[in-house]
Amino acid sequence: MPIRAYPEEQVLRLLAPGGLLDSGQIARQAELTGHAARKAISTLARRGWIASPKGEARWSISTLGLKAVR
Numbered sequence: 001m002p003i004r005a006y007p008e009e010q011v012l013r014l015l016a017p018g019g020l021l022d023s024g025q026i027a028r029q030a031e032l033t034g035h036a037a038r039k040a041i042s043t044l045a046r047r048g049w050i051a052s053p054k055g056e057a058r059w060s061i062s063t064l065g066l067k068a069v070r
Helices: 007-015 023-030 034-047 063-069
Strands: 058-061
Touching (some): 007 023, 007 034, 007 063, 058 063
């Protein structure tokens, strides 16, 4: 059985190449449940590692998030 990364790490690695994804896209592409994806998004947003343009439900990685991934 492969070792799985924490959901927050999976989300950061998914967003690292750039672009904007909504929570459903993040859940599918990171192979997380909707709940796990939303919880990881909430945690990362509070830390300032991901950001969402005002009024949009899409997420991108921040400079702090990029530093955390590398």
